Amino acid sequence: MSTRALAVAHRGDPYRYRENTLPSIVSALDAGADAVEVDVRLTRDGVPVLLHDPTLQRLWDDPRPLARLTLDQLAEIGGPGPRIPTLAEALKAVAEQPGTRLMIDLDDPGPAAAAWAAVTDLGAEDRVAFCGPATAVLALREAAPAAEVSLTWKQPRLPGRALLDDLRPRYLNPPFGLVDADLVAAARDEGLLVSTWTVDLRRTMRRMLGAGVASLTSNRIALLRATLGGRP
Template sequence: MNTAAKPSNTAAKPLAVAHRGDPYRHRENTLPSVESALAAGADAVEVDVQLTRDRVPVLLHDRTLERLWGDSRSIDRVTTEQLAELRQGPLAVPTLAEAIEAVAAVDSRRLLIDLDDPVPVAATWSVVTELGAERSVAFCGPVTAMLAVRELAPAAEIALTWKQPRMPVRALLDDLRPRYLNPPFGLVTPEFTAAAAAQGLAVSTWTADLRRTMRRLRDTGVSSITSNRISVLRSVLDGRR
C-alpha cells in the first residue's frame, strides 16, 4: 500500500494486515472485527466482498451465508434488506461502504479488498468512487479479477495473488501493473522476494498465524504480512514479546 516499503528497501518494517478483521476475537468480515483489528494496530484490514441480489457489495467470503450466519441461502439471492434480518446482537453482514467508513475514521489505515472473480468489481469500484475513497483502498485477487480492476481504475493499487514459485510473465505485469506479488507464505523465500524485486515488485504474503512464521517472513524482506492474529503480528514486527 502507499505507506509500504519500496521493493528495493528490504530493511523497512513490513505492513501488518489483518485477515478479515480480527477473527479470533470477533466474527470475520464484520464491523466489530474490523474495528478490533484497527485497535490492535493493523496498518490495513483485508476484507472479502460479495454482491447481494440487489447488487450491493457486502463483506462476506463465502458464496452462501451458511458457515457464518446459519442460513443456507446464496448471497446473490438475498437483498440487503433481508440481510438486516440476520443481525445477531452487534453482529451483522456489513456493506462495503460501512467498512470503508470505519477504516477511514482511523488516520493512515487502509482497506484491502479481496476479489476472487470479476463479478463484484464494477459495483465495488462504484462504492469506492462514490465515497471518494480511491486512495484509502487497495485490491488483491487473481489475474482475472485484477485485470477487471485495472480496466476501471488505472491508478488503483493492486496486489496480484500468485500461487506459483515462478514469476508472472512480463506481458501480464505490463498490463496489470501490480505493486505487490501476493503469494501464500509457503512460497516465500529470500530468493522469491529477490526475484520479485528484480521485476519491480514488492511481496505481500498470507496468512501467517505462528510467531516463527511471522519472523521468518519478516527476515525474507517482504513488504506486507497478513494474519488472523493481528495483535501477535504487530508485536513480532514491533520487536515485542
C-alpha cells in the first residue's frame, strides 16, 4: 500500500490555463503534480484528443461535436494560442518530467482501444494510468489487461466481488463526498487503495488525508502540493 498520498492535477492547472491543453499540463507538472488527469475523446477519424465535453462549445466557442471533426479540422481551432492536443502530444509532455504520469480519464468505452494504442506506440505504458466507470474499464481491459486502473465509483457501497475480479482496479475512485475512514478501511480489506476527486479546499484535502486516501485530484494543484508537504 502507498505511504504517501499522490497529488493529481485535474485537467492540468485549469485556474491558470485552459483545461486539457499542453500549457495547462506543463503548469501542473511544474507545480509538483505526481500525475495529470486528462479527458480523452475521439475525433471523427479516430484520433484520441484531450477534451471533456462532447462539443467544443464551452471551451472553444464552437458548437460542433468533436465526433464530427477530423484531426485536420481540429487543428484549425484555437488560432495561434493553445489548441486541443492529441493524447500523443500530452504523453510526450509528461515524458519530459521524470517521475510523473498521465491519468487518462475514459468517460465511456469508445476511446479505450485507441487510447491504449497511442500509449503503446510511444512505449509509455509505465507512464500512464486510467480512470473511468465500469463500462469504460471493461473495454480497456480487453486492450490492456495489466494497465493500472482507478474505478470511478459513485455509490456509497463497494463494488461486488465479481465486478472487482473482472475489472482488477488498483484504486476505488469515488467523489470526496462519499469518502470517510470506514470506506477507506473497507476498500483496504478488498485490497484496494482509495483515490478521490475533485478536492479544492484545504480543509477537505486534510479531511481526505485523515481518512487515509492514497490519491487526491484537484483543480488547485499548487495548494494540494503545499498541503501534502511540498514537492515529492
